[in-house]
Amino acid sequence: MGDDDLSRKTLKNLTVDEARGRMLAGAARLGVEEVPLAKALGRVLAAPVVADRDQPPFAASAMDGWAIRRADLVPGARFQIAGESAAGQAYGRPVEAGQAVRIFTGAPVPRGADLVVIQENATRDGDTVALTIDRDPPPGNIRPAGGDFRSGDVLLTEGARLDAWRLALAAAAGWPNLDVAVRPRVAILATGDELVPPGYVPAPDQIFESGSFALAALVEAWGGQATRLKAQADDRDAIARAVAEAQFDLLVTVGGASVGDHDLVKPALQTLGLDLRVQTVAVRPGKPTWFGVLEADGVGGRPVLGLPGNPASALVCAELFLRPLLAALTGADPGLAIETGVLAAPLPANGPREHWMRAARAVDPDGRVRVTPFSDQDSSLIGVFSRADCLVLRPAGAAAADVGDVVQLLPLARG
Template sequence: MTLPDVDTALARMLARTAPLDEETVGLGEADGRWLAEAVAARRDQPPFDASAMDGWAVRGTDVRPGARLRIVGESAAGGSVDFRLNPGEAARIFTGAPMPEGADAVVIQEKATRQGDAVILGEAGADPAWVRPRGGDFKAEDVLLSAGVRLNPWRLALAASAGVGAVRCGRRPRVALLPNGDELVEPGRPIADHQIFNSAGPALAAFAARCGARPTALPPARDDEAAIRSAVTGAAFDLLVAVGGASVGDHDRVKPALRALGAEMIVEGCAMRPGKPVWFAVLPDGRIVLGLPGNPASALVCAELFLAPLIAGLQGGAPTPRRDSAALAVDLPANGPRDHYMRARLEVGAEGRLLAWPFSNQDSSLVSVMAQADALVRRPPGAPAAVAGEIVEVIRPS
């Protein structure tokens, strides 16, 4: 059987991933959420001509070196202005304050001298650049953020400045994490010599939360079809992530258990390294299942490439991995027939170039290597040997 490449496998998964229902949330709850509808401005920003500096509001036609202007008022941020500047007049003004009617320029305070009830202008004069025009950032009814955009602090600031206090977003998906295997024990509990701690579960829960999901860690299931079926049918989720039991050994019972529940297998393996056993299925009720390898490093590589996009798709978003390029810091041998995602450390070299240092040992069981990695270096199938300095594609963590 010819396995699909990463892009093909992901496309098949996303084709069966429907956005969940929507909800309205306040800005304080919206960070990391995907917008379900556009955000439009409720008024101009700034809502008035405003000063960009502390100084003196003046009429441009009055500005000349040594001009003496009568002070007729003051404008401060947050205050209203109920007077007009006539020829030969000026007003004290502060950053962010509204310009008085009749004023069209600002002389910064360093370029003028106050003498009683008058201000004497210096040599530099006034600069219209010190005036922020009404609507200079955006205007009422301008679409500021489109549906499908993921919110972050910068975008939340934009929504807030437009007067928007709540936004319509896709619901956070419930992601149930099901580690399975008789060898697994939860961290912190007594363990036998022949067992291992469940390290992939906590890592994937944190990963899912960072992607905007509400993760639930289910107790590890035994290598028994009935136990796995019971765990699946008893859990409330939009996306089930099964960790381990994804290969074809006698004790890998996850896929047979799901087939017994009527699941349709969409992807069964991918031409990638690590993570070849990754799989994807759809339950009869439409809920989706992502199967990940049991090795934590393999599971996390697959999470970057598949889990993050699926969580986004459930919220109506369409993310792409954070791809970049870097120069290799070491030589690499030719690659085999599968995409190879190599754990690597990034640093900025002496010439300001981003350098990638792939770790020499890429065994998928090495959690310590994954913990030191800043990125994944992608080596395409059949890539020839690469020398230090060659540019390669890197994927930064979500």
């Protein structure tokens, strides 16, 4: 067997890990841009966020009440009211012996005070106030300066995906703009004579195209910019023209991924210089999934992920391959967020391909995650996928599993 034959042979029936490794081998962050904080939701940080100020920058009251010197609080003591400290309007003098300062939540604690007595334990009479405490409040109802973070602390690391809470942290540190990874431009091309867009009247032998809509939504959720190209019939020249005219950093094709007479995507892209890196994957569903790099236009290195036409196969393989690819192209962690659960129903022995089964999770009274794979795992069933909230992994050649056996699962983001 020659080297070329050996090379072609090693492109077929790769394990999921092998295939994903080949896809990620050349993937790297595309670039960096600065965006306003208000536009950074869902973006991936390209530089750390470091505090240049303590938060809070002063000792602050945790309650509405009265700021005093703890040593002055003796039975029967009355305090002379010296002034007020409110948020943004600090009492500017130190608290002296026998004095109390009216203080509100979040306001700076005056110098000299080390205890805030809550207002429920105060009785005011003109310019004086009597204070009591039922128990010593830890730690004096005062939030220390720098209690949240201190100047020089790394608050968010490069590669972190920005959610609402991380944006709040960056805002609390005073960052108006953030350096983030450029969002990959992802072109999605569905192919097949049988496809018509939703809203059209299909012929008796046609179906509505659905995969590109789901994939575009996933691309946007995973940090990319999705463009749905016009679906193409099984026409090699038309497919090649559609791709040649598109602008993208990553191309995702849906359908035409197998080796039948009507599976023309790879032949079409080979006319544009496709360098095939993965030909098939030993996974169920999704064996026809393939991957290559398009280099004909001299730019080089534009990855192409070919997904099967069956929607469930395409979406399972999007979770396994497209999501990690987008993470790598934005500088985020491309690893799968695998969790564990216990089976709520038995499963038969698995065959020679790794199987990712659509399933639903529930938490039992003991706090255990119980997963129930759906009984029908046909790769064409979108209805099943719409009810699933995780994928259960069955390793290749796995023995039969009983109720209560621990399994690995990949959560699916559900609204």
